[in-house]
Amino acid sequence: MADSDFVSEAATHIIAAGGKRFRPTLVFVCSRFGGDVDEEELIKAALVMELTHVASLYHDDVMDDATVRRGTPSANVMWGNHVAILVGDWLFTRASTTVNELGRDFVDLQAATFTRLVQGQIAETVGPREGDDPLEHHLRVIADKTGSLIAxxxxxGGMVASAPGEVLDALSAFGEELGAVFQLSDDLIDITSTTTGKTPGIDLREGVPTLPTLMLAASDDPADEALKARIAGDLTSDEALADTLAELRAHPVMERARAEVRRRAESARRHLDILPEGEAKDLLLQYCDDLVDRTA
Structure with a gap:
């Protein structure tokens, strides 16, 4: 909590709205691949990851001019952009203070992760440069903005448990791939969603690049030109959006995108091969299955 009641209120606004708490949960699960664990250190490690993630959401909402986060008005709507940015900064400082209590190795990893988060946000903001492949650019943004923090x-988790180096490397590699699967599955859900609770077509309407649309844009098949033009055109009306979504859902590019998600999920699974069998490993494997199932 902050010294100021207002800062405490604003800083807990997104946290109080809910969320999956996926990153701290991952810290707890991965702490089971080593030796004895100090419970206080484990809680601090999980807290650092969640505070870092939540802080980035405050900044993301300002960058995206978002109005809703987790079903509630976003902080920038509640208190304005300046306050939202400063509260995000405050949360980052709380994460930094906490990680300092865990030791130099944790501080170094946190700093490297924060660097990648900012780098990914910059890359997303400026877009691909001349000569860049747009799909590769999208994948790099995902790696830095999502994969880095999940990794x-x-x-x-493994570090808190003093896991050996090869286990730590396997967990990092798994997290990188899982982060890609997580975001790429969201890319598909923006188009396919009917039962996930996410309104379909939000990214499509706003022109946000996603895996299927980038794959389609790279197509040199003349038969795809009309759909590409519709996607690049005015999707303001609900009718235009619904028609474009229907055509995109029926297009073979969707199966190609699903295949890429499955491929990345399988890559994540392979990184776990060296880990001992048991409930913790089963949970990590289940994460992969659940993310693939979201895109079915």
Whole structure:
């Protein structure tokens, strides 16, 4: 909590709205691949990852001019952009203070992760440069903005448990791939969603690049030109959006995108081969299955 009641209220606004708490949960699960664990250190490691993630959401909402986060008005709507940015900064400082109590190795990883988060946000903001492949650019943004923090969460758990280096490396590699699967599955859900609770077509309407649309844009098949033009055109009306979604859902590019998600999930699974069998490993494997199932 902050010294100021207002800062405490604003800083807990997104946290109180709910969320999956996936990253701290991953810290706890991955702490089971080593030796004895100090419970206080484990809680601090999980807290650092969650505070870092939540802080990035405050900044993301300002960058995206978002109005809703987790079903409640976003902080920038509640208190304005300046306050939202400063509260995000405050949360980052709380994460930094806490990680300092865990030791130099944790501080170094947290700093490297924060660097990648900012780098990914910059890359997303400026877009691909001349000569860049747009799909590769999208994948790099995902790696830095999503994969880095999920990888750090997995590695933090192993570090708290003093897991050997090869296990830490496996957990990091798993987290990187899982982060890609997580975001790429969201890319598909923006188009396919009917039962997930996410309104379909939000990214499509706003022109946000996603895996299926980038794959389609790279197509040189003349038969795809009309759909590409519709996607690049005015999707303001609900009718235009619904028609474009229907055509995109029926297009073969969707299966190609699903295949890429399955491929990345399988890559994540392979990184777990060296880990001992048991409930913790089963949970990590289940994460992969659940993310693939979201895109079915």
């Amino acid at each position: 750090a969460s997995a590695r933090f």
